[in-house]
Amino acid sequence: MRQRITFFHHNEDAIEPSSLVVAGRSFSGPDIKAVREDRFTLGLEELPPELKDLLQVTHELHIRWSSPEGYKSLGPWNSRLSPGLHVFYTPQKDETATVIPSMQLCSLLRRLGVIDCSSPNESFTRLPNDRFSHSTAYQYYQPLEHLQPFLDYAAQYACSPSKTECKSILQSLSLAPLFDFSYDTISHVVKITALWKHGLQPLSLSSHPNHRVEVGLLTPYSPPNLEYYELGATGLLTVLGEDKEPAPTLFTFPSRHKQAGTSFVSQFVSPIGMHPTMRVLVKSSKPPVDDSYCSLHAYLTLPRTIFADKYQLEDPLFLASKNLTALRYTSQPVNLEAPDYVMKVWGSSILLELQPLTEENKPFTAEVPLHLRYKAPQYGGEQTFEVPYPAVFWACAAEEGTKFTNSPFDRVNLGFDGLFGPRTVFWHLDPEPSESNGRLMMKGSVPVLDLSRSASISMVTAAVVLAGFAWVVWKLAAVYFKTGHRAPPPSKETEKKTQ
Amino acid sequence: MAKPLAKLFSTPLPLFTAAFLLRAILLIYGLWQDANSPLKYTDIDYLVFTDAARFTFSPTGPASPYARETYRYTPLLAWLLYPTTLPGVFWFSFGKILFAVADLLAGWLIVLVLRRHMGMPMQSALKYASIWLLNPMVATISTRGSSEGLLGVLVMALLYAVLEKRVRTAGVLLGLGVHFKIYPFIYAPAIVWWMDAERMGAEVTRGTPAILRFVTSDRVRLAVYSLATFMGLNVWMYNLYGNEFLQHTFFHHVTRIDHRHNFSPYNVLLYLTSSQPEIATSEFRIESLAFLPQILLSTVLIPLVGGKKDLPATMLTQTFAFVTFNKVCTSQYFLWYMVFLPLYLPNSSPLQKPKLGLSALVLWVATQAAWLQQGYNLEFLGQSTFVPGLLYSSLAFFLVNCWILGLIISDFEKSATL
Numbered sequence: 030m031r032q033r034i035t036f037f038h039h040n041e042d043a044i045e046p047s048s049l050v051v052a053g054r055s056f057s058g059p060d061i062k063a064v065r066e067d068r069f070t071l072g073l074e075e076l077p078p079e080l081k082d083l084l085q086v087t088h089e090l091h092i093r094w095s096s097p098e099g100y101k102s103l104g105p106w107n108s109r110l111s112p113g114l115h116v117f118y119t120p121q122k123d124e125t126a127t128v129i130p131s132m133q134l135c136s137l138l139r140r141l142g143v144i145d146c147s148s149p150n151e152s153f154t155r156l157p158n159d160r161f162s163h164s165t166a167y168q169y170y171q172p173l174e175h176l177q178p179f180l181d182y183a184a185q186y187a188c189s190p191s192k193t194e195c196k197s198i199l200q201s202l203s204l205a206p207l208f209d210f211s212y213d214t215i216s217h218v219v220k221i222t223a224l225w226k227h228g229l230q231p232l233s234l235s236s237h238p239n240h241r242v243e244v245g246l247l248t249p250y251s252p253p254n255l256e257y258y259e260l261g262a263t264g265l266l267t268v269l270g271e272d273k274e275p276a277p278t279l280f281t282f283p284s285r286h287k288q289a290g291t292s293f294v295s296q297f298v299s300p301i302g303m304h305p306t307m308r309v310l311v312k313s314s315k316p317p318v319d320d321s322y323c324s325l326h327a328y329l330t331l332p333r334t335i336f337a338d339k340y341q342l343e344d345p346l347f348l349a350s351k352n353l354t355a356l357r358y359t360s361q362p363v364n365l366e367a368p369d370y371v372m373k374v375w376g377s378s379i380l381l382e383l384q385p386l387t388e389e390n391k392p393f394t395a396e397v398p399l400h401l402r403y404k405a406p407q408y409g410g411e412q413t414f415e416v417p418y419p420a421v422f423w424a425c426a427a428e429e430g431t432k433f434t435n436s437p438f439d440r441v442n443l444g445f446d447g448l449f450g451p452r453t454v455f456w457h458l459d460p461e462p463s464e465s466n467g468r469l470m471m472k473g474s475v476p477v478l479d480l481s482r483s484a485s486i487s488m489v490t491a492a493v494v495l496a497g498f499a500w501v502v503w504k505l506a507a508v509y510f511k512t513g514h515r516a517p518p519p520s521k522e523t524e525k526k527t528q
Numbered sequence: 529m530a531k532p533l534a535k536l537f538s539t540p541l542p543l544f545t546a547a548f549l550l551r552a553i554l555l556i557y558g559l560w561q562d563a564n565s566p567l568k569y570t571d572i573d574y575l576v577f578t579d580a581a582r583f584t585f586s587p588t589g590p591a592s593p594y595a596r597e598t599y600r601y602t603p604l605l606a607w608l609l610y611p612t613t614l615p616g617v618f619w620f621s622f623g624k625i626l627f628a629v630a631d632l633l634a635g636w637l638i639v640l641v642l643r644r645h646m647g648m649p650m651q652s653a654l655k656y657a658s659i660w661l662l663n664p665m666v667a668t669i670s671t672r673g674s675s676e677g678l679l680g681v682l683v684m685a686l687l688y689a690v691l692e693k694r695v696r697t698a699g700v701l702l703g704l705g706v707h708f709k710i711y712p713f714i715y716a717p718a719i720v721w722w723m724d725a726e727r728m729g730a731e732v733t734r735g736t737p738a739i740l741r742f743v744t745s746d747r748v749r750l751a752v753y754s755l756a757t758f759m760g761l762n763v764w765m766y767n768l769y770g771n772e773f774l775q776h777t778f779f780h781h782v783t784r785i786d787h788r789h790n791f792s793p794y795n796v797l798l799y800l801t802s803s804q805p806e807i808a809t810s811e812f813r814i815e816s817l818a819f820l821p822q823i824l825l826s827t828v829l830i831p832l833v834g835g836k837k838d839l840p841a842t843m844l845t846q847t848f849a850f851v852t853f854n855k856v857c858t859s860q861y862f863l864w865y866m867v868f869l870p871l872y873l874p875n876s877s878p879l880q881k882p883k884l885g886l887s888a889l890v891l892w893v894a895t896q897a898a899w900l901q902q903g904y905n906l907e908f909l910g911q912s913t914f915v916p917g918l919l920y921s922s923l924a925f926f927l928v929n930c931w932i933l934g935l936i937i938s939d940f941e942k943s944a945t946l
Contacts, residue, residue: 302908340575350566365598366788370803403788405803410912476912483800486919490797493923494853497793497930498821501849504934505833508941514832 031070035245036230037104037262038063043248046265046275049232054270056244058232063246064103065225066438070218077186083133089119089165089213090134091442092141094173096206097417099462099469100226104247105260105438106207108286109457111330111417112469114141116169117442118153121214142178143171151373154360156447164447168360169375170330172415172470176208201225209440235269242269250279257318258427258454260284260436283427284436285446289317289456295418296463298396301473305335307397309421314385314393316423317456323425325383326357327395328445333376334414334475335399336363342381342398352395354382358448368403380448383421401475410479418469423456424449537654540639547635547661551628554671558624559617570624574673577601577623581609594772600780602708603765603773605675627670627677634677635661637684638870641840645691648874656870669863676860679709680867686712687840687871690719693728695746699753706754707761710781711864714846716754718831720747722839789903789918791857791896793926794818796919798855822853834940844868845936852929859896876939888932895925 042062049058073081084090097112118134135146146152146169153167180199188195202208207224236242243266250261260282265275291313298306309327316323331337342348342356358380364372383395404412420443427433431452446455460469536542558569580593584606593599593606611622635657642653660666660680670677682705689698698719705712725732728746765773789795826846834842847865851857878885902917 300909302906302910304907340572340579343575344566344568346564347566347568362597368799368802403799406800406914410914474910476906476910476914478796478800478914479912482915486797486800486915489919490793490923493926494793494818494821497927498825498853500930501825501933501937502829504937505829508937509833512837512941515836 030072030075030239031241031243032236033066033068033070033243033245034234035066035068035104035247036061036063036232037066037106037247039103040248044232044246049246049265049267049275051267051269051272051274054238054242055235056232056267056269057234060229060231061246062227062229064106064227065230066104066106067223069221071221072218076219079133080137083137084212084219086121087118087212087214088121089117089442090211091115091117091165091440092138092210093117093440093443094141094176094208097172097174097415097468097470098206099460100206100224101459102288102457103227104249105262105284105436106224107284107288107457108440108443108455109420109422109460110443111170111328111420112172113330113417114138114143114171114173115330115444116153117156117165117167117444118149118169119166138169140179140182141176142173145171145375147373152375154362154374154377156360156444157358165442168378168444170332170378171375172332172417175203176205177203211440238270243267244269244275245278246275250281252281255281256283258283258285258287258431260287260438282436283431283433285433285439285454287317287454287456289423289458291315292459292461293421294461294463295421295471296465297471297473301401303401303476305399305401305473307399307416307419307471309383309395309397309419310392311383311385311395311421311458312392313390314387315389316385316425318425321425321427323423323456324354325385325421325423326445327381327383327397327419327421329379329381329397329419330417330444331376331378331399332414332416333372333374333402334369334404335401335416336365336377337379337397337399338365339363339379340365349384351398352384352393353397354384356380357382365400368405370403370405372402378444380445401473404475404477406478406480406483408480410477410482411474412477413472413474415470415472418460418471420445421458421460423458425454425456426450427452427454537651537658539650540636540654543654543658543661544632544635547632547658547667550662550664550667551631551671554667555621555624555628558671559621569672571669571672571674573675574623577605577609577673577675578612578620580606582613585610585613592769592772594769594776600776601675602761602777603769604708604761605678623675624671624673627673627675628667630677630681631666631670632661634680634684634867637681637688638867641684641688641691641871642874646840646871646874652874656874659870659873660867663866666863666866669860674860676863679705679712679864682708683712683715683843683864684867686715686719687843690722690839693746695723695749696753699750700757702750702754703757703759704761706758710778711847711850714826714850715843717827718835718839718842718846720750721831721835722842723747723750724836727836789906789914791859791899791922791925792855793853793923794855795922796914799914818853818855822850825853826850830937834937837940840868840871841936841939844872845933848929848933848936852926852933872936872939875942877935884935888928888935891928892925892932895921895928899925 038061044059044061049056073084076084093110093115095110095112099112116138132148134149135152138146149167153169156164156166156168180203184196184199188199202223205223205225209222211220234242234244245264245266247262247264250263252261255261261280263279266278267275291311293309293311295307295309298308311325329337337356337359339356339359342353348355356379360377360379363377381397386393433451462468463471466472536546561567561569576596576599580596580599583589583595584591584593584603589595593603599606608626609623611619638657638660639653642648642656643650682701686698686701686705689701702712702716702719723744723746725741725744728744730744730746732741826849830845830849831842834845844865847868851861851864854861873879878888899918899921902913902921905911906913906918
């Protein structure tokens with residue numbers, strides 16, 4: 030196992046290098062105001078057997094979670110996903126591509142608190158494989174409040190009862206607003222990443238003999254020749270047990286994910302009804318860079334209760350009236366008719382291009398018309414649901430010839446990145462929690478049949494239908510008994526008429 | 529006021545010109561609204577049809593109309609709309625023009641039936657035909673691009689062919705109608721019943737057993753031609769489009785769970801039971817019997833009592849009963865029976881007793897309006913109006929429909945023979 034611990038802080042929060050103490054396998058210093066990222070790199074043999082079995086038939090698996098509470102990003106961790114649990118998955122290539130080989134994935138996800146995964150075949154959506162080869166084959170999403178079930182599971186497997194330190198590490202994970210699990214057959218290792226919010230972090234670290242631990246204290250660095258798609262960092266690196274003292278470092282690298290420096294709020298227009306409108310309020314229409322082609326996008330992750338009708342989003346006039354340019358992508362299939370309770374697939378995702386104002390620096394709102402499915406009847410006559418904030422970003426084309434060799438901090442496979450060309454830079458807008466609940470989730474409720482009033486439906490319907498039927502039969506019988514089934518003999522009156 | 533009205537109905541030309549202009553104006557207005565407003569005049573179904581046509585005739589694509597989600601019709605419809613795949617607004621509107629022309633044709637057939645088979649002078653025939661031809665609801669539905677107008681002309685042509693005793697034509701039209709939209713199968717028993725040997729002018733030998741007297745050559749011919757047309761089309765389409773054709777054109781209508789609210793009296797019940805699959809085995813499900821009153825009325829009892837007395841009124845009643853007792857009911861279905869109204873109304877009690885007719889109309893509209901109000905509160909305000917609102921308003925609408933059915937049925941008694 031290898032562990033990389035990175036503290037990223039503002040320039041003004043730097044601490045004196047002389048106050049850091051490196052002694053053998055431990056590292057300590059005064060508390061630092063920073064964002065902390067831990068990355069664990071594990072070999073397959075270090076994993077629980079069930080996970081190992083799964084990964085052996087897996088080509089690529091990314092499980093990404095971010096907290097509905099939100100966080101402010103600082104440093105190189107700029108990529109944003111809708112809050113909740115995202116799974117991106119490609120089975121081993123030699124398996125038939127249409128069948129996800131294993132039910133183990135679902136049982137793993139259940140450990141994470143996913144309730145809705147019956148089998149990956151039914152619950153996952155297929156991602157397009159005709160666009161860019163780097164996107165995974167399947168996608169899954171579920172809103173997830175916290176990782177506690179997973180942490181309990183991990184503690185059970187990884188920590189022997191005596192190891193309180195191990196438990197406290199896992200416990201600290203429960204405060205991390207970002208968690209990432211990544212595996213691919215090319216590197217053949219599992220990378221687990223957790224990120225803690227900007228705040229006061231204690232500097233007291235140590236490592237075991239067979240664990241390589243690297244500690245970095247980094248701060249932004251922007252030399253004059255830094256390209257807009259590059260990130261620079263400078264600071265101190267220490268490998269515990271190897272270095273006697275922190276080594277100064279300075280590096281720049283191209284990064285696909287940057288901060289746009291502006292924010293957005295997302296909410297439902299009231300009343301929600303059965304056809305809610307998601308209103309996205311973007312604080313500024315100004316593109317992040319002037320001299321390259323940029324377009325503003327929203328990537329919506331929609332649990333199956335709610336969906337967008339791609340046919341409705343075809344008409345340019347209609348789109349323009351909502352400040353939308355076009356629907357660029359929608360996952361397939363999206364059943365436009367089925368009620369929630371007969372569906373197995375997790376939901377759908379769409380990519381919309383927004384139409385910002387030409388007057389830059391002014392805020393603008395885009396409205397996304399959505400539709401709710403009928404949900405199962407319930408006592409009280411309504412069911413609440415939550416839809417995560419979308420990811421909103423500017424996608425800008427980088428110069429011809431720019432190569433994005435993987436940044437050590439970038440994430441690949443976020444759902445939307447596979448829908449863009451390889452030279453696209455994403456400038457992410459900060460999601461600002463709504464005032465109503467302070468979370469990055471939009472809450473709503475679907476009217477459903479009130480179960481407390483449902484007892485008589487069968488009886489009443491049957492009685493009324495029977496009464497109506499009886500009345501019509503009675504009328505038919507009355508005619509039949511008077512005139513039989515034959516035509517009445519032509520009377521004078523009718524004869525007159527036919528003449 | 530009276531004079532221009534009298535002129536309108538004096539000869540066919542002014543009325544048909546008015547009907548044509550009404551549709552032309554609506555069509556052009558629709559084009560304007562579509563081009564200038566985010567709220568579209570064109571019906572969503574029209575986009576489904578035209579997308580399906582584009583898929584069918586696309587040189588690269590899947591070449592099947594069923595590549596378009598929610599296309600639940602015969603491929604014939606997509607074929608008919610081939611011109612809509614050509615570039616330009618005019619060609620895109622071809623389908624609406626076709627549906628509007630179908631309206632006018634149905635109107636002309638109504639005039640023919642009234643004139644030739646109900647002995648009505650031209651002026652009155654035109655007056656009654658105007659109930660269809662100048663009906664704003666009919667004109668709007670066609671020019672918005674809904675295909676029900678095609679059904680109107682098919683069904684009216686079927687009736688006219690039967691009354692003209694053109695059995696083979698009638699058989700082909702019946703087969704085509706059922707292939708197109710299933711429901712016209714209800715007309716088969718009424719037509720067969722009507723077509724007795726006496727009426728068709730065939731010789732009947734005395735002493736032939738009743739069962740043999742029933743099987744006349746005309747009835748056999750009708751059965752053969754309609755079945756051959758229906759099955760022939762199905763086999764042809766199945767060969768071209770396979771299971772998707774069967775699934776979307778026919779089976780979908782049997783297996784669909786129509787959770788979205790509609791006028792049917794069964795709607796709330798179906799929503800409740802579809803969400804509780806565990807009840808299916810343990811409890812008696814009334815909606816699985818729902819087809820019984822519907823089929824019994826529209827294919828057995830009504831044709832039996834009315835078929836020989838007044839075929840047009842019988843077909844109206846059958847359709848009305850079929851729609852009223854159906855598990856799904858939207859306002860487009862009302863067009864299915866409206867096309868027969870001009871044939872029924874002339875001697876009807878609702879017209880002879882205007883108070884009765886007016887109360888029927890008012891109740892029909894009022895219960896629908898009550899339902900729409902509840903539907904609006906559900907769809908747009910998010911209120912749970914399923915019970916009592918939607919349930920009781922749909923049941924009230926159902927009862928009003930049953931009452932109107934009773935009125936029409938009572939008129940069988942005095943129907944003139946045709």
